[in-house]
Structures are given as structure tokens and as C-alpha cells.
Amino acid sequence: MNKIIIFLASVIAGLTLNACDDDNNLPDIVPSEHGAVTDNEGNTYNWVRIGDLLWTTSNANNGPLMDNYRYYDNTEWKNAFSKNEKAWLQEEYHPVYGNLMTWDDAMESAPEGWRVPTDEDWQKLERQLGMENTADRGWRGENGVGRKMQEKDTGCRLALMLGGFITVVPSGYAWIEMELDFTDEYGAFWTSTLTDSNPDHKTAYYRKVHCSNGGVDREAGRCDKLMSVRWCRNAQ
Template identity: 30%
Template sequence: MKKYILIVACSVFLFSCKESSQPIDEPSVSVIQHADFVDERDGQVYRCVTIGSQTWMADNLKYRIEMGGLGGCFTYGEELVSVATVVVDNKLFAAAATKAVADGKIQDVPGVAANQQPAYLIRIQASLIPSKTFMTRMLPYPDAYKVLEPIYNELLVKATGVAATLNRDKAEKSNGSFAKRYGYLYTFEGAKNAIPAGWRLPSDADWQELEGTLGMKREQIDLLDQWRGTVQGKLLKKGEGGLGFDAEFGGARVFGIFMYGSPYGNKDVNGYFWSSSELALNDSTQVGITRSVMFDRSTILRGTSRKEAAYHVRLIKE
């Protein structure tokens, strides 16, 4: 572990006002670079850095949630899976349904002809027609349907996960392996479900403490939906003048459609990061509080966002 004393200077989408170029007083900040953290879930390796009294990951989170976009986890340009179009493998379904019959979970129905019994239909039809169609044919047999429904749903979840992986892989081929460099984009809920043990999603107060450590004035720290500070954004960015936090400009997946005709945008322009904090706009609507850095700004935006949007995640050590 190495320790450095650095001399540093003290919503969400595009803001374009010009910044002041006046000289700024520069306080001293303690920065400690730690050994890497290895996520036991997938083997991903993350650099770690302590700034002041806080230890942060120096990389964006790269954990892939199994259901991809349906679980709130996207690579750049990834299409959301439509569950209505997902097809369950009818041979797998037929095999599981046949086992349920063999195990005695599906019984003959009194008063029903032999060629209309659920077990007969499973043996004759289940492997030949779409499983979704077969489930519809089981509706007149509620006891059999109750047994088959969890079988179908389990296979549907697996098939949806496969479809999500295919969408991810397709996007990664066209976006230059975005997730490998920038990590994944997460919705607010997705972010909370992707965190490894020993770490947490930083609160708004955690971000404010970091900004204060880097010299942001107290009267600016609480400003909302504004670019604040002097050079704190520059200090957090990757490259010359940065202190090892290494924020990059991976863009976002917004709620709705961007000006470019896609929900994805601002790659190479902005980096967006969730906090764990929420703000109530009214009795029924809460938004998440975010941070953003921009390629041509040295300040930091404290913003708000719909929680369905997807941004990057930096974690802080418990």
C-alpha cells in the first residue's frame, strides 16, 4: 500500500456555461492506493483508493445481473428483452412435464376421455407445439395447470436470461466492449442488487464528504441540479490532474428516448453516477440523487434523475 500527499484544488444532462479560469487555492489531500479488490462472484478485479477517510473503488462496477436489462443492468446500446417474444424450449418443458406425471403430481381427471386427459396431452402434444400454447390448453385442468405453471415459469426465466445475454453480446460487439472498460449501466434498483459484500452504494452524504475533502465550499455542497465547486470534478476524472478516482465518460441510458433517437447517449461527454439517496418530488414520485462529471468541465453536477434511468456505479467500502 502506497501513500501520497497530493496538492489538489479545492440534473443530469448537458450544461454548457463557460467556467471561470481564475486561480484557485489548493489544499492538501491524503490519497492512499490500496491492494485490488477481487469480487468472488465473477472474479472481476477493482482498484481501490482512499481519499481522506473514505475508501472507494477506482473502477466502475462490472457485475452483470443475470436478467440483464430486465434486472436493471445494461451495456451501452443493449436492447431490452421483450418477454412476450421469449420462447420456452418445448422439449425441455415436455421432459419436465413428463417427469411430473411419472412422479404422480398430475392425476387423471374423473369423467374425462382418455385422449383428453392431461397426462395423455403431455405425452402426445407437449414436445410438438409451443409451450405457451400448450399451457393455454391446460387451463381447463386447474390441478394440472397448477403443477405445470412453475415448471413453465422457471424455463421462461432461463430463456429470458439467455435472450438478455445474446442482446448484451450483440451490443458489446458493436460498442467496442464497452462493459469491459466502463462497467455496466444500472437502474437505481439494479444498482442496489449488484453490490458485493463489504461495499455499499454511496449516499448523497458520502459524495458530499468526498467533495468537501477535495475543497468544495460548504455553501456550494448542498446546491442541487447545478454544477458546483471549482476543480473537484477534474480531480475525480481519469487523466492528467486526477488523483486516482479515475471517473470516465461512459454516458447513460435515460428514461425515454434521447435526442439521437436512442435511450443511450452522452458517451465520451459525461460520466453519471448513482447515490443511494432519494428525493421526494411529490407524494407519488421519488427521484434518485446523482453525480456527473463532464469532459470539458472541472466541476461536479449534483443532480436528480428518474430511477428507471441507468448510470454507472462507484462503490464505497463499508
């Protein structure tokens, strides 16, 4: 009986160690090159090379400011943010998390020679970081790929920021809500790849990471949402 108990305890301990060690089984990707790029508004961003792609390491901070977005509440147009909220965005949010944009604005944001990553660009990055089921929808790579994407200790990592996102909730043909949600919990990032998941609205793939979930969410969302933007380009 004692031998059986000892055997079971060793099995459980082994499983626990393996579960806790998932992050250690991922490839240790050290960017092979790094540099900087400047956007059309004079903002400078660092970039790193991972595989055959260069990726910016901070969120885009150009384009139409999210501060100025308005919504229609069935009676009149209203500002999404109050004067105090706009001051907080300018002083605290934008310097850390950048700007949130609709898909159309995101497509116009990239500096010359750069692009909003395609869905395949993101999948290539995910495979490079150790994910296998990159073409699946929903949360994938729960072994820690999402945490890998958030690493910033060396200054040469992707350092995905958790800037939340803005969802516009429609009522009939009018907007009735526009709020910034889940700052410091989720980061949501556009791809440039459109989908046909909603016949009534233009939709595109995006990626989402969470502060404690080790995975990366691959889903499609309406293009009028406001999300963070990163850029990439092919390495020369």
C-alpha cells in the same frame, strides 16, 4: 490617462490569473492507501482511501447487462441494442466504462462490506476535494472539483469515467425509447439516497461530471435510468 490604463490592465490580468488558477487553489489530495476488491462475478477493482472512506477507481462491471435491456414501443417489446451494438458494448464499451444499471440493480451490485455511496458520502468526498456548497442542487464546485474526480495520471485517483447514461422516455405507461447517450462527454453515478422529488416515480440523487465543466452536478433522477456505479466503504 496612461496610469489609469496601466492600472486597469493590471487588474484585468490579475483577475484572469486568478480565474485560470482556480484548480491550483484546490487541495492536492493524494490517496493515503490503495488496494483491490473483487465483486460477485470475479471482476477486480482497485480502490483508494480519501479521508475516512475507501472508493473504487473503476466503474462497476457486474449486475444485469445493459446489453439485454428491452423497451415497449406501444406495440411490442424491442431490444434496446442491435447485434452489432451489443458486440461493440462487449468488445469496447464494458472494458473501459463498465456496466450501466438501474438504481435497484445498483443496490444489489456491491461486494460484501461495500456499498453504493450515499448522498452524504459524495458530499464528504466533495468537501475533501475543496468544494464548499456541497448541499446545493445543480452544478457546484466549478473551480475544478469535477476535474479532480477525473484525474487518473498516477493510477491512484478516482478516475471517474465518462460512460454516458441511458434514459428511458415513457409514453403513458409504456417505454418508447432507450438509448445510450453522451459517452465520453458525461459520467453519471448513482447514490443510494432516495428522494421525494417526483411523487409518481421513485427517484434518487446522482452525481454527474462533464469532460470540460469543472463542476459536479447534484440532482435527483428516476430510478429506472441506467447510470454508472462506484462503491465505497468506511476505512478500518
